[in-house]
Amino acid sequence: MDLDELVALARTAVPNPLERARARRAMRRIADDRRRRLDEGREILTDVDLHDPLLADLDEAQRIRRAADLRRRGTITWATGARWVTWTDEMARIFDRAPTDSRASLAGLFRLVHATDRGRVRRAVHDVWRRQSAADVVCRIIRGDGSTGYVEFLVEVTTDGRGRTTGIIATGHDVTAAHKDREETGRRALRAASVQQSVVEVDQVTGLLTRKAFADEVGRALRTGTGTLLVISASPYISRSSDVESGRDHRLSAATARLLREAFDALPCGALGRHEFGVLLPYTTFETATRRAEEVISSLRQARYMADCPRIDAFGGLVRYDYRLPVDSMDLLVDADGAWRRAKHEDRPLHVLRQPPSADERREMCRNGIRSAVDQRRFILYAQPLRDLELNRTTRHEILLRVLDEAGRPTLPTTFLELAEHVDEILAVDKWVLDRALRLIGERRQTSHFQINVSGRSLGDALLGALTDAIERYGVDPTRLTIEITETAAIGNLTVARRFADGVRELGCQVALDDFGTGNTPLGFLTKLPVDLVKIDGSFIAGIAHSAAKQAVVQGLVQMCASLGILTAAECVQDDATIDLLRVYGVDFAQGFHVGEPSPLLAESRPAKQLELEVYPVASASLAI
Amino acid sequence: MSVALALPPGDDGARRRTTDRSFEQFLSENYTALERFLQRQCFDPHLAEDALHEALIVALDKWETVSRHEKPLYWVRKVAWYKLQTLHDRQKWKDTVPLENVADDVVEPRTAHEVERLVLHTARLLPAQHRAVFALMLEGDTDQQIALQLGLGEKTVATYKATVRRMFREQLSEGAPDGPR
Structure with missing residues (x-):
């Protein structure tokens, strides 16, 4: 079926009696309404041209101008060969020019189009002229007061009765408000799609709250x-x-x-x-x-x-x-x-x-528990590889802490560390980890770059002193050492943190921010602390291949860090698709079970006797990161 | 307006009655067609009806002048269309409809109802002015008549008609399950 067939089929038939009856009813309604309006003294004839439309007594440009006036549209007219274009009062209003200023040169006209759109508009007009056709063009214009407005133009060629081209006419109206509305609608739709439906985290194994x-x-x-x-x-x-x-x-x-x-x-x-x-x-x-x-x-x-x-x-x-x-x-x-x-x-x-x-009793109990855990060395250190995405090989390891449970099995230290931070006993744990890790690193040939976690709460001279001592004592190469500041607890004092970071860097070590983007570190720290590496939190990485929102966040973060001279690492990398994506974004390191699982840094001798940790929760759901 | 004012006063009632009869005759012949013309390019039937009603009140008021036009239908159609555009402008064109593929049963329409469904499906794919050109094509108007009613250049009408044809072809080939027809 082609369009002509459809046109033939859709041609209006002679009205049937039912339709005639409807017309009669309409007639009564119309007559009543007209009478009422006349009685109320209201104007009936508004914005209507009584001129017979089929009376071809005007040239095309005049006719289009007249129609445009009725619809409150402005026009710009150019007659073939003319050096000037002329515009109507309405168009002058759209451009915020004085109505007296009713003509401009072609070049002058294009100068009023926003520089970004100018080329496109010029091409569109040339196309219309060359192909003898018409085109709708939406573009930004520079108004007389210097502000920008969106205008929708219909650019047409005009012809005389014999089909000869007489010029170009552009009919336009201001669509700034409509454009902004559309933009806002689009933005809202995008936002609705990019925001998480719920922030309540559910444990994947049990379906209960985390x-x-x-x-x-x-x-x-x-x-x-x-x-x-x-x-x-x-x-x-x-x-x-x-x-x-x-x-x-x-x-x-x-x-x-x-x-x-x-x-x-x-x-x-x-x-x-x-x-x-x-x-x-x-x-x-x-x-x-x-x-x-x-x-x-x-x-x-x-x-x-x-x-x-x-x-x-x-x-x-x-x-x-x-x-x-x-x-x-x-x-x-x-x-x-x-x-x-x-x-x-x-x-x-x-x-x-x-x-x-009482609060004191509770605190004391917790502290004792943590201290005894530290004293009894109920910890074991693991190392998880980080892959350099450019070289595509493992060049770094992150040292991870595991807490041994009642049966001597290593478990995630999340809860333990949370509690230790809560009762301000984390420094003891961090010192133990630093000392132990550096000793183990110093015992072997230092083939890799090691990253060690410390809490934001522990930053201070005491920890810096411990680090300095340990580096000296175990003969570790400080340039192949990064101190990761975890974000679980807010960095309390920026001045102290800055001094710590400066101290760490003076030793030759580097400074990293862990779990960046979800914890307690504001963006401002990227410029306030001499950070060498930002580890993008795993929640932005897991499932990134299927989430435009996560891609946007990671891409932006990586770009920002690159401009600041900060390296980036992605946690929780789960598949090759993610690695490919991260490489495109320019992420420097990838870490996660897909890249390499954590393995014991060195087998710790298990504690001699079974120990019960009386006061604090030890275990966590699983070993999975 | 000037014509109406120039008429001698006096037999106002008789003149009004003659005008009303002539207008009623016009309506009984064209009302359905006018209504459908507007509904084919406006997906809110109430808006189309409002626009037509407004246009017809003006037409009745000025019928003495309008009825002397070569074809009063064209004038009424033009005014109704302008009224519809004004209403649309005021509503910021918010009555947009979701685009959907044309249903299989209307690819080869057999009844008048199926023809109208295909027409509406086609109209929905088109921008407003193309839609108006399409609606007037269906009324059997020539390029020049369309240009005069819509305040467009004749070349523009030809361009728009070509676009309508192309969109129509594309729509059918997308709607048909066994490839292009």
């Missing part, structure tokens, strides 16, 4: 009311060293999470650590909470072969919270954690902490 999200939830409850917090530990009665690799750990956590969700329905539940779960029971008394907790713990204890696990060892700790008490969510979690350990110690299913410790 430790951080759960702590936020506890904090919120704590500000608004009273209730109880339950922390449950549900570990296998007999742990096997293969639990993590075989996936049994994950399966068991998922099964426990399902059971908790069924028992507590819509209440906030979180996966706090390895086999450790939290449930928030707002506006619940100790009596009700105790009953519910005992039910759940007993059903966990009675479960047989849940996720291939013959029996589960379940303990619970219950604490009360009240908005009037001077505690924060971290304190509450520590208390509840201590409570279930107490239950385990006393071999009872549940311990209800009726009398919470």
Whole structure:
């Protein structure tokens, strides 16, 4: 089917009786409305040209000008051979020129078009002239007051009755507002697509809230009311060293999470650590909470072969919270954690902490726990490779801390470090790590560049002194050492941080900012601290190949760092597609399980006896970074 | 306006009645066509109706002059179209519709309803002035008549018509499941 056939088919038929009846009704409505308007003394004839449109008594340019006037459009006319263009009053208004100034040279006219659009407009007009056609052109113009406006033009050639070209006419109107509206609509659509739907982080294994999200939830409850917090530990009665690799750990956590969700329905539940779960029971008394907790713990204890696990060892700790008490969510979690350990110690299913410790007691307990962990060397150091994306080979390693759990297995230190920062004991940990790492590095041939993490809280002369000593003592090459400042705790004092960073660089070492973009480091630190390397947080890297938003953030960040002379590294690299993308963006280093898994820097001798860490949560969900 | 004022006063009532009858006759012949002409280029039927109503009130008011035109229909159509553009301008062209491929059943339309669906599908693909040119093509107007009604140059009308043809072809080849027809 072609268009002519359609035109023939669509041709209007003679009206049928029904249509005639509609026309009669319309006639009555029109006559009534006209009469009413006349009675009200309202003007009927507005913006209408009574001239017979078929009366071809005007030349084309005049006719188009007249039509444009009626629609409040301005026109610019050029007659063949003329040196000048002329414009109408309306067009003068659009350009913010005096109406008397009604003509300009062609070159002068193009000068009024914004420089960026000038070439395009000139080409469009030439095209129209050459092809004897018409074109719609939207461009920016420079108005008389120096401001910019968007104007939409229809550029046409005009002809005489015999088809000879007589000139060019451009009909235009100001579309600045419409253009801005469209831009805003587009921007809103883009923003809606680029913003995360929810900021609540969900643990991937269990579907429960992550430790951080759960702590936020506890904090919120704590500000608004009273209730109880339950922390449950549900570990296998007999742990096997293969639990993590075989996936049994994950399966068991998922099964426990399902059971908790069924028992507590819509209440906030979180996966706090390895086999450790939290449930928030707002506006619940100790009596009700105790009953519910005992039910759940007993059903966990009675479960047989849940996720291939013959029996589960379940303990619970219950604490009360009240908005009037001077505690924060971290304190509450520590208390509840201590409570279930107490239950385990006393071999009872549940311990209800009726009398919470005072702030000083709690702090002292935490500190002691951390100090004893440091003293007893319950840590092990791992090294994870970083690949130089230009050379495509491993040139650096990041030293990672792992905390040994009750069974002597290495676990992620997230919770431990969080607690250590919370009670200001992190410096001891950082000093231990520095000393231990440098000793291990010094013992071997230093083939790689090593990056060591220190907390933003520890920055100061004491840590710098420890670093200086260790470098000397173990004979480490300082130029192949980078100190990574982690972002989990805000850098307290910028002056102190600056002095520390300067000191580190004087030693010949480099300074890096870890987890950049999500933590507590403002952008301003890039210019205020002498940073050599920025490690882009893994949350921007994971899944970057499918996220335009993440690509935009990383690309911008890398560009900015490059202009400042700062190297960049990407964490959590999971596949080749990501590596390719990062290389295009100019990222210097890639790190992640896909690039290389962490391996022990040197096998640590295990502690002689089994140690129980009484006061702080040790474990985390898994080894995965 | 000047023509109406020049008429002698006195037999106002009789003259009005004659005019009304002539206008009514015009409406019964052209109302449906005018309505469809506007609806083919405006996807809000109420807006089209408002524009037509406004135009017809003016037409009735000035019918003595307008009825002397060579073809009053062209004048009414032109005024209605201008009214529609004014309403559109005021609404900032917000009645845009989502573009969709033409349904298979209207690629080869058999009934009047299917023809109209294909027309509307085609119209939706076009910018406003192209749409007006297309609507007038469907009314069977020549290039010159279209140019005179829409206030465009004749070369422009020819250019627009070529674009309409191209878009129509492309639309059908996209809508057809077994390749281009």
